Amino acid sequence: MTLNRRELLRNTVASAAGLVVAFHVPRIARAAGPPAPAIPPLPPANAFLRIGADDSVTVLLAHSEMGQGSWTGLAMMVAEELDCDWSKVRSEHAPAAPVYAHPIFGVQMTGGSSATWSEFDRYRQVGATARDMLVRAAAARWKTSPAGLKVANGVISHGKDQLSFGALAAAAMALTPPKTVKLKDPKEWKLIGTPVRRLDSPVKITGKAQFGIDVQFPGLRTAVVARPPAFGAKLAKFDASAALKVPGVEQVVPTANGVAVVAQHFWAAKLGRAALHVEWTPPEGGGVDTAKQMAEFHDKARTPGTIVVEKGKVEPGLAAAKTKLVSEYEFPYLAHAAMEPLNCAVKIDGDHCEIWTGTQFQGVDQMVAAKILGIAPDKVTIHTMFLGGGFGRRANPTSDFVAEAVIVAKAAGVPVKVVWTREDDMHGGYYRPAYVHRIQAGLDDKGRPVAWDHVVIGQSIVAGTPFEGMMIKHGIDPTSVEGLADSPYLESTGAVRVSLHSPRTAIPVLWWRSVGNTHTSFAMESMIDEAAHAAGQDPLAYRLGLLKEKPRHAAALNLAAEKAGWSTPPAAGRARGLAVHESFGSIVAHCAEVSVDQGRIRVHAVTSAVDCGLAVNPLSVEAQVQGSIAYGLSAALYGKLTLVGGAVQESNFHDYPVVRMFDMPKVSVHLIPSKAKMGGIGEPATAPIAPAVANAVFALTKQRLRTLPLKLA
Amino acid sequence: MKLDINGSVREVDAPPEMPLLWVIRDLLGFTGTKFGCGMAQCGACTVHLDGQPVRACVTPVSTVGTRKVRTIEGLSTDGSHPVQRAWAEADVVQCGYCQSGQIMTTVALLEQKPDPSDSDIDAALSGNICRCGTYVRIREAVHLAARLSRGGAK
Numbered sequence: 001m002t003l004n005r006r007e008l009l010r011n012t013v014a015s016a017a018g019l020v021v022a023f024h025v026p027r028i029a030r031a032a033g034p035p036a037p038a039i040p041p042l043p044p045a046n047a048f049l050r051i052g053a054d055d056s057v058t059v060l061l062a063h064s065e066m067g068q069g070s071w072t073g074l075a076m077m078v079a080e081e082l083d084c085d086w087s088k089v090r091s092e093h094a095p096a097a098p099v100y101a102h103p104i105f106g107v108q109m110t111g112g113s114s115a116t117w118s119e120f121d122r123y124r125q126v127g128a129t130a131r132d133m134l135v136r137a138a139a140a141r142w143k144t145s146p147a148g149l150k151v152a153n154g155v156i157s158h159g160k161d162q163l164s165f166g167a168l169a170a171a172a173m174a175l176t177p178p179k180t181v182k183l184k185d186p187k188e189w190k191l192i193g194t195p196v197r198r199l200d201s202p203v204k205i206t207g208k209a210q211f212g213i214d215v216q217f218p219g220l221r222t223a224v225v226a227r228p229p230a231f232g233a234k235l236a237k238f239d240a241s242a243a244l245k246v247p248g249v250e251q252v253v254p255t256a257n258g259v260a261v262v263a264q265h266f267w268a269a270k271l272g273r274a275a276l277h278v279e280w281t282p283p284e285g286g287g288v289d290t291a292k293q294m295a296e297f298h299d300k301a302r303t304p305g306t307i308v309v310e311k312g313k314v315e316p317g318l319a320a321a322k323t324k325l326v327s328e329y330e331f332p333y334l335a336h337a338a339m340e341p342l343n344c345a346v347k348i349d350g351d352h353c354e355i356w357t358g359t360q361f362q363g364v365d366q367m368v369a370a371k372i373l374g375i376a377p378d379k380v381t382i383h384t385m386f387l388g389g390g391f392g393r394r395a396n397p398t399s400d401f402v403a404e405a406v407i408v409a410k411a412a413g414v415p416v417k418v419v420w421t422r423e424d425d426m427h428g429g430y431y432r433p434a435y436v437h438r439i440q441a442g443l444d445d446k447g448r449p450v451a452w453d454h455v456v457i458g459q460s461i462v463a464g465t466p467f468e469g470m471m472i473k474h475g476i477d478p479t480s481v482e483g484l485a486d487s488p489y490l491e492s493t494g495a496v497r498v499s500l501h502s503p504r505t506a507i508p509v510l511w512w513r514s515v516g517n518t519h520t521s522f523a524m525e526s527m528i529d530e531a532a533h534a535a536g537q538d539p540l541a542y543r544l545g546l547l548k549e550k551p552r553h554a555a556a557l558n559l560a561a562e563k564a565g566w567s568t569p570p571a572a573g574r575a576r577g578l579a580v581h582e583s584f585g586s587i588v589a590h591c592a593e594v595s596v597d598q599g600r601i602r603v604h605a606v607t608s609a610v611d612c613g614l615a616v617n618p619l620s621v622e623a624q625v626q627g628s629i630a631y632g633l634s635a636a637l638y639g640k641l642t643l644v645g646g647a648v649q650e651s652n653f654h655d656y657p658v659v660r661m662f663d664m665p666k667v668s669v670h671l672i673p674s675k676a677k678m679g680g681i682g683e684p685a686t687a688p689i690a691p692a693v694a695n696a697v698f699a700l701t702k703q704r705l706r707t708l709p710l711k712l713a
Numbered sequence: 714m715k716l717d718i719n720g721s722v723r724e725v726d727a728p729p730e731m732p733l734l735w736v737i738r739d740l741l742g743f744t745g746t747k748f749g750c751g752m753a754q755c756g757a758c759t760v761h762l763d764g765q766p767v768r769a770c771v772t773p774v775s776t777v778g779t780r781k782v783r784t785i786e787g788l789s790t791d792g793s794h795p796v797q798r799a800w801a802e803a804d805v806v807q808c809g810y811c812q813s814g815q816i817m818t819t820v821a822l823l824e825q826k827p828d829p830s831d832s833d834i835d836a837a838l839s840g841n842i843c844r845c846g847t848y849v850r851i852r853e854a855v856h857l858a859a860r861l862s863r864g865g866a867k
Contacts, residue, residue: 066808198804216744339842631844
């Protein structure tokens with residue numbers, strides 16, 4: 001079966017306009033699921049699958065491979081139902097087209113730890129549909145009934161007769177697709193649920209994998225862009241004469257708020273940019289200063305904001321409590337700092353535009369590019385390249401790095417690849433926003449929370465984006481309070497008030513692996529730990545006491561603690577800390593074991609228990625947990641951007657350090673067999689690592705660290 | 714000037730201060746070697762000069778001279794080098810962007826220390842950042858590669 005682009009576009013309703021729906025699904029809505037049509041139509045198999053005459057099976061991915069393993073996982077779903085030969089399976093990124101829209105979020109994108117659970121039905125149906133057509137084609141060839149045929153490993157058998165999928169592909173494609181298919185009973189699965197090695201390893205260990213930055217073709221120029229030195233600064237004027245004298249520099253063109261130097265290769269473009277003379281108008285009001293902003297946040301956190309959750313009377317509850325704890329937690333802006341700096345190649349040819357980039361947001365990028373060029377979205381072809389990390393930065397509602405490259409290519413009149421330096425990438429904005437949480441907790445005579453007043457302050461990620469109308473309800477951006485508004489610890493607390501301040505600033509912010517959970521998990525799991533110690537109770541026993549109605553949380557905590565040896569003391573000079581958090585439909589508990597070496601926090605071991613429902617590929621789940629721990633640990637130990645006059649002070653890995661090999665703890669991951677609805681796994685293990693480490697540091701040193709990154713006094 | 718790269722001598726027309734990284738990538742088309750930081754902080758651009766690992770992003774092409782340049786493409790094109798085999802076996806890669814550098818550093822390490830300890834691995838590989846956090850499996854793969862290189866069984 002071959003994908004015919006024109007047929008594909010004809011067969012799928014042109015739903016590109018107005019296809020944007022909120023892609024952050026609040027947990028409650030997610031649990032309920034989207035309204036299902038009475039008879040859901042099967043996906044058009046030929047848009048998702050090609051079977052070659054050589055028996056190759058090519059799966060087209062609606063999701064981008066950015067490290068999370070969809071390249072393998074989605075192919076496993078197809079292969080399971082198709083009963084093909086796994087060694088013949090390969091994956092490729094699908095083009096940007098309405099048929100590849102996210103089944104839940106309605107726009108072609110990768111994020112929200114959703115690729116596996118959201119595609120589980122569609123990709124299995126694709127495999128089952130193709131299998132049905134191949135079997136019918138074989139039956140017609142042998143003039144027999146499909147019912148008696150056997151299928152295994154890409155071969156269909158009828159007694160002693162055998163035909164491979166490749167020999168039947170053309171005939172199968174001519175048949176009418178079935179209206180319904182029966183999917184396998186889980187007991188029949190051969191691939192799903194088993195550890196399967198990655199399909200993208202061979203190209204990634206030989207240097208053959210093509211990332212966006214690797215795109216080269218005759219006539220393609222490279223551009224480096226001078227962007228404002230501070231958020232809020234504006235381009236005043238520039239003089240290109242010195243830049244144009246740099247050998248290899250061909251053109252200098254303005255962008256929306258910057259200047260692009262277009263050259264024969266990156267090095268010339270970079271030298272050309274250094275030779276540019278650019279004047280900027282400084283930000284109005286002087287720009288954001290971190291120190292001043294944090295002082296304002298702490299000040300504002302003393303008054304309630306827009307109400308998110310309110311039950312009981314919190315002030316009388318706090319007044320009547322036996323013990324009252326007050327804590328403030330502080331979180332800095334964070335850069336995603338993916339290994340591949342941002343880049344995007346664009347070729348404009350009449351009313352058609354081709355884009356090569358690593359993106360999580362094809363559906364949005366396509367519309368943004370089309371709007372800039374004044375052409376229809378289907379005239380914008382997107383070649384999704386491998387992503388050298390995403391972590392949310394490559395899913396931008398403004399498509400900043402794509403839009404800029406389109407503007408440059410249009411102005412230059414030649415195909416251009418815009419390449420960002422590491423410094424550009426770190427200064428380019430779209431950070432995890434800075435936050436402050438102020439919690440007042442009242443405990444009863446048994447140490448249990450009876451009153452909880454929680455004020456959150458930090459920028460909304462979706463305010464000012466096209467998602468604002470759909471996602472912000474009653475003034476609340478759900479991504480600011482996810483993991484807090486629905487905290488299991490607050491369910492049995494009588495008096496609760498959670499409120500939110502969402503100040504607007506000139507700093508562009510964005511989702512950063514696990515989004516709001518990065519701060520809500522730290523605040524909740526730290527404060528619960530503080531309450532446990534105030535109550536003089538073991539942190540595990542205390543949590544279990546509060547989570548009696550939450551068996552999945554309790555099971556994860558118990559398993560992590562047991563596997564870490566919680567009941568026996570760690571080696572001298574070490575201590576352990578716990579945290580559990582639910583996000584993206586999955587529950588993760590970490591037990592971290594730490595020591596302090598010359599004032600430095602060392603994390604030696606992390607023991608994790610994970611309930612993500614069905615683990616389609618346990619090897620991949622383990623990798624995502626290991627990786628999330630490293631990502632979250634970078635934020636716990638090092639991550640911090642500092643603004644002075646609206647300008648980010650950090651610039652590269654020397655002053656924005658991240659976890660390296662010597663920092664990496666031993667990690668053991670324990671999957672909990674679970675019948676729960678499938679959750680995500682790309683993000684959920686990220687958030688709970690920082691509180692687990694901070695709680696361990698407290699156990700060791702009696703210092704309660706409430707500011708990230710963690711720093712001992 | 715001439716550059717001896719992956720077993721063949723290529724003529725390149727580059728300014729002397731141009732980093733080897735961009736000569737390799739933009740002028741010679743070997744894109745397996747990656748740009749990550751431009752200041753020898755991340756190791757994504759690691760290549761070998763006469764077997765020694767260097768950061769190509771801060772190595773002016775004029776300083777290479779007659780030394781032999783080896784990039785990831787020069788290890789093997791089919792993934793058959795023991796370090797590559799170990800990487801596949803341990804299912805190391807995630808996004809994969811840093812892995813050429815990780816592999817080149819490991820190849821050089823094993824040439825120096827055929828049976829590295831965990832602290833040897835820390836010392837050799839802490840210059841190579843992986844934001845996906847594949848470190849646990851990299852460590853496993855280095856030990857495995859050491860066994861494969863010595864011809865031992867897994």
